[in-house]
Amino acid sequence: MREPQIDYAAVFRALPGMVALLTPDLNYVDANDDFQRLAGRTREQLLGRYIFDVFPENPNEPAAAGMRETEASMRRAAATGERDTMALIRYDIEDPTRPGHWQEHYWSPVNAPVLGPDGQVALIVHRVEEVTELIRAFGRPGGDSRARVLESELYTRARELQEVNERLRKAHARDREVALALQAAMLPPPGPTGPHVTAVRYRPAVGALNVCGDWYDLVDLPGESLAVAVGDVVGHGLAAACVMGQLRSALSAACRVAEGPAQALDALGLYARSVEGAESTTAATAFIGWGDHSITYSCAGHPPPALLRPDGTVIFLDRATDPPLGARPEHIPRAQARTPFTEGATLVLYTDGLIERRTEDIDTGLARLADALTRHRRLDPEALADALLATLLPSNGNTDDTALVVIPL
Structure with a gap:
């Protein structure tokens, strides 16, 4: 069946309700017919102009915050790539035929980003429902005074909700900032480890929620050995960062005294x-023996480490996988496995943010990782780490934390 030929420009013009398109710098690109009609501006008066030059704030209403809050909402959408829904706002419009005369208006706006091919925000869709008459209709036919009281009450409640939402947003932003700073302070810095140079990466989630539960660690052991670990705490924000710090420190200490990775995860x-x-935390630990060219590993509910061989083949170290921490009602010793490696191989440990997608089976993500490792196998560790993140993370930003360790063997 032939696909219908749709004139999307005509569809946009005919959309019911006010819709405008703006650049991330908040200049008008287009506006549909309803927007032009209800805003009292022609398309020519809008295109290429800064939104708040076209619609400045009413100087006679110093308490109104429509312009400030609309700008903040649009810039959030442009910065985060996420839709931003606003509460009811009062935003008066100057009568274009009578300069200095302002028309009282109430609006319910939504600002949604449109991503370009590079994954960056290319446009802002500004959709507005005009609710002025709806607000004024409250209280009729009980008289104009009753209508104005109810109008004022509804607007006041909407402003209170907006202020509460803004306080919550700022509190969440502070929580995220503190959590990220705490995590950065607790994670070891990248650099030389033993005879090799490792590459480590941490990428917080773009969506501001699922952050600060992932960690990595590198521990030099006696006898030309290295312990490497990655883990993922269930939860987010400052609480997850605190739990992450405790577990990372505990595992780091356990690796120094345990006979192998299974015993370290047991502890x-x-x-x-x-x-x-800390319940249901996942972790993977590997002890690398440079002398005998061996990797001994154990996983607690965590995605398996990947071993990239010099010929480009990839195997996943999945022969010692047990449930996450605290998942069993009684303690049972964990499994452990050992595999040899040849010089020139690369070991990669990572957290699930690198491979998992909500709409996919995990095997799809593992296959994507294996393919990326094979294609980029000739890169040095730092370049390989960057290539894996660029290839595997969504172009519009990762929705979960991602930790990554690349170790040349």
Whole structure:
């Protein structure tokens, strides 16, 4: 069946309700017929102009905050790539035929980003419902005074909700900033480890919620060995960062005294039972023996490490996988496996943000990782880490934390 030929420009013009398109700098690109009609501006009066030059704030209403809040909402949408819904606002419009005369208006706006091919915000869709008459209709036919009281009451409640929402937004932003700073302070810096140089990366989630639960760690062991670990705490924000710090420190200490990675995860699991919020944490630990060219590993509910061989083939170290920390009602010793490696191989440990997508089976993500490793196998560790993030993370930003460790063997 042939696809219908749709004139999307005509569809845009005919859309019911006020819709305008703006650049991330908030200049008008287009406006549909309803927007032009209800705003009292022609298309020519809008295109290419800065929104607040066209619609300045009413100087006779100093308490009104329509312009300030509309600008903040649009800039959030442009900065985060996420839709921003506003509460009811009062935003008066100057009568274009009578300069200095302002018409009282109430609006319910939504600002939605449109991403370009590079994943960056290219346009802002500004959709507005004009609710002036709806607000004024409250209280009729009980008289104009009654209508004005109800109008004022509804507007006041809407402003209070907007102020509460803004306080919550700022509190959440502060929580995120503190959590990220705490996590950065607790994660070890990248740099030389033993005879090799590792590459490490941490990418917080773009969506501001699922942040600060992931970690990585590198521990030099006696006898030309290295312990490497990655983990993922269930939860987000400052609480997850605190739990992450406790578990990372505990596993780092356990790796220094344990006979192998399974025993280290055993100790971590017992410790996690006493840490609130540590339940169902996942972790993967590997002990690399440079002398005998071996990797001994154990996973607690975590995606398996990937071993990239010099010939470009990839195997996943999945022969020692057990449930996450605290998932069993009773403690049972964890599994452990060992595999040899040849010089020139690369070991990659990561958290699920690198491979998992809500609409996909995890095997699809693992296959995508294996393919990316094979294609970029000739890159040095730093370049390989960057290539994996660029290839595997969504172009519009990752929705979950991602930690990544690349170790040349």
